[in-house]
Amino acid sequence: MSPPHGPDPLWLVLLSAVGAMAQSPNCPAKCTCQYLGVNCTGQQLQEFPTAIPLDTRQLILATNNISYLPSVELNFLSDLVYLDCRENAISEDLDFAFISLNKLVYLDLSFNNLTRVTWSTFSQLSNLVVLKLSDNPNLAEIEKDSFSNNTGLRHLDVSRTGLTFLDTSTVKELPNLKSLGLSENPWNCNCSFLDFALWMKENGVRFPDPKNISCYSPAALRGWPLPEVESKLHYTCLLHLQETDYAFLGLIGFCIFSAGTVAAWLAGICVVLYEFHTTKGEDDEEEEYEEAIT
Numbered sequence: 001m002s003p004p005h006g007p008d009p010l011w012l013v014l015l016s017a018v019g020a021m022a023q024s025p026n027c028p029a030k031c032t033c034q035y036l037g038v039n040c041t042g043q044q045l046q047e048f049p050t051a052i053p054l055d056t057r058q059l060i061l062a063t064n065n066i067s068y069l070p071s072v073e074l075n076f077l078s079d080l081v082y083l084d085c086r087e088n089a090i091s092e093d094l095d096f097a098f099i100s101l102n103k104l105v106y107l108d109l110s111f112n113n114l115t116r117v118t119w120s121t122f123s124q125l126s127n128l129v130v131l132k133l134s135d136n137p138n139l140a141e142i143e144k145d146s147f148s149n150n151t152g153l154r155h156l157d158v159s160r161t162g163l164t165f166l167d168t169s170t171v172k173e174l175p176n177l178k179s180l181g182l183s184e185n186p187w188n189c190n191c192s193f194l195d196f197a198l199w200m201k202e203n204g205v206r207f208p209d210p211k212n213i214s215c216y217s218p219a220a221l222r223g224w225p226l227p228e229v230e231s232k233l234h235y236t237c238l239l240h241l242q243e244t245d246y247a248f249l250g251l252i253g254f255c256i257f258s259a260g261t262v263a264a265w266l267a268g269i270c271v272v273l274y275e276f277h278t279t280k281g282e283d284d285e286e287e288e289y290e291e292a293i294t
């Protein structure tokens with residue numbers, strides 16, 4: 001009876017209903033959502049996706065072209081435990097990006113274009129365990145106290161960045177640190193680097209690839225791997241005396257010499273005074289004796 005042309009409208013309704021169930025109403029376009037996880041890997045996204053469910057625990061934005069993490073949208077996701085932003089184009093200052101993500105355990109920002117990490121960038125991430133910052137070729141500075149509130153950190157990777165220097169105090173207060181990636185950075189092997197290398201050795205922190213940690217400057221040490229550089233710097237910085245050290249030693253010598261002279265002089269005075277006093281005492285005794293006789 002019914003004309004055979006065109007699909008039954010009931011089918012269309014059913015199909016779209018099934019489609020809506022598979023693609024939950026709260027899932028951002030181009031992403032897949034399941035079990036509190038949102039996966040937007042490799043979708044050529046230019047911007048942070050909108051309409052991410054607020055109870056999301058795991059958010060994967062890897063391999064897109066996102067250049068900036070909007071603070072407001074991101075910080076609505078306060079249950080986030082796992083955030084993967086690897087292989088994007090993030091270059092902005094991240095100082096306010098993570099202010100309310102204090103449950104975050106895993107953060108991957110590798111293969112981006114970060115330039116700088118400051119004390120406030122990760123200061124609210126007090127549960128962070130894994131932090132990947134590797135392969136950010138323009139990352140040139142990590143401020144001293146950048147990880148002071150991330151005491152749970154176990155795995156930190158800053159390999160293949162533009163870092164020339166990392167202050168020992170940046171990682172010194174991380175009692176749980178087990179692995180620290182430092183390879184293929186243009187390290188400046190001056191005496192500050194020795195301090196850093198010695199700390200590593202003493203604290204048993206593991207470098208995943210120690211042979212790939214080498215100096216870029218000064219030119220005389222270029223390409224030297226860490227273990228050899230450490231012993232060389234040890235000699236240069238701790239044993240080899242600088243001109244100022246000679247001046248200092250000279251000054252100390254002079255002080256000892258002067259102190260000796262003054263001490264000898266004082267001792268001489270004491271002896272003279274003592275002798276003067278005792279002879280005077282004897283004279284007194286003689287006088288008393290004479291008085292007693294007479």
Ligand SMILES: *[C@@H]1O[C@H](CO)[C@@H](O)[C@H](O)[C@H]1NC(C)=O
Nearest residue numbers: 032037039040041042058060
């Ligand atoms: C996310 O999606 C990508 C590609 O669709 C897939 O390779 C990857 O395994 C997914 N990750 C998770 C944790 O589901």
Ligand SMILES: *[C@@H]1O[C@H](CO)[C@@H](O)[C@H](O)[C@H]1NC(C)=O
Nearest residue numbers: 044045046064065066067089
């Ligand atoms: C990424 O975005 C930039 C502009 O923001 C564009 O020039 C570039 O082609 C994009 N790359 C990809 C792989 O989409």
Ligand SMILES: *[C@@H]1O[C@H](CO)[C@@H](O)[C@H](O)[C@H]1NC(C)=O
Nearest residue numbers: 089090091112113114115138
């Ligand atoms: C990275 O950022 C620098 C400026 O900070 C810019 O000059 C450069 O083009 C950026 N690189 C990419 C691949 O976006």
Ligand SMILES: *[C@@H]1O[C@H](CO)[C@@H](O)[C@H](O)[C@H]1NC(C)=O
Nearest residue numbers: 102120123124125126127149
């Ligand atoms: C350290 O983390 C705690 C908990 O997230 C936060 O309350 C505190 O303000 C943070 N400290 C600093 C210096 O940011």
Ligand SMILES: *[C@@H]1O[C@H](CO)[C@@H](O)[C@H](O)[C@H]1NC(C)=O
Nearest residue numbers: 164165188189190191192193
């Ligand atoms: C070592 O080099 C870094 C920069 O690469 C510099 O900040 C630091 O002060 C230098 N240390 C010494 C002892 O020269």
Ligand SMILES: *[C@@H]1O[C@H](CO)[C@@H](O)[C@H](O)[C@H]1NC(C)=O
Nearest residue numbers: 183184208209210211212213
């Ligand atoms: C060390 O660097 C070389 C060349 O850059 C690379 O092929 C190798 O995989 C690296 N080794 C480790 C353990 O990462």
